[in-house]
Amino acid sequence: MTTRKSLRVPSLKLIGIAAVAGIVAGAAAVYIREAGSGNGRTQTASGECAATKEIAARIAPLLKGQVAAMVAPDEHRRLTTVSFKGGDGKSMTLDNFAGKTVLFNLWATWCVPCREEMPALNALEKELGSDRFQVVPVNxxxxxxxxxxAFLSEIGVNALQLYRDNTIEVFNSLKKEGLAFGLPVTLLIDGKGCLISAMNGPAAWDSDDAKALIKGAIGS
Structure with missing residues (x-):
């Protein structure tokens, strides 16, 4: 399990939203109840994820400012059994993004901090999205x-694809792994599907801190 770390909320606007939404102090994440049985167990693959430790060590100095809440797990393990659906309704896993560093984000339209950070995720994808990096937001x-x-259309999101899991099982699966306790939850995953770091709560993903983190993770 990861060690929880209080989120340094990226803006006064988010602080206000968190207060209005009744967010738990220090976490800035919307808590949700577990439902269902989860959609698969995370695979432990220490050998396959050996290089992930090097990535985590390389980006450790970059976990500051707007992304200071990102925490490296005790074990860098594969998350390729986590499943969700693509825009065409077909089932997907993180194997579909093999070779790319992925910023995997769980969100919902009823989660106010999620709604607030979505334009920043869109901006990050627009600027840094490539054959080496992709933001993967799962609603x-x-x-x-x-x-x-309708929500994504209203706020002008044009760089992100819509991925879905209307069963909430993807959240439950990550919750059982100690990686998710509220929304939004964001995981940084390497090209082999190994977990680099994770955070619960919103962040300014279009900030210089976030961009530096992603560039460090992909080695550019």
Missing amino acids: IDTGDDEKPK
Whole structure:
């Protein structure tokens, strides 16, 4: 399990939103109840993730400012069994992004901090998205795709694809691994599907701190 670390909220606006939304102090994440049985167990693959320790060590000095809440896990393990659906409705796992560093984000339209950080995630993807890096935001609203699609359209998100899991099982799976206790939750994952670091709560992903972190992770 990761060691929890209080989130340094990236802006006064987010602090205000957190207060109005009743967010737990120090975490700035919207808590949700577990439902269902989870969608797979995380694979432990120490040999495959050996290089991930080197990445984590390299970016350790970059975990500051707006991304200071990012925490390296006790064990850098593979997360490729976590599943969700692509825009075409077909099942996907992180194996579909093999070779890319991925910023994996769970969000919902009813999560106010999630809504606040989505434009920043869009800006990050627009600036740094490539064949080496991708933001993968997975929406966990129940029901059909119309509500999250409408929200993304309304706020002008044009660089991010819509990934979905309306069963919330992807959240439950990460919760059982000690990686998720509220929304938003964001994981930094290397090209082999190994977990580099994780955080719960919002961040300014379009900030210089966040960009430096991603560039450090991909080695550019």
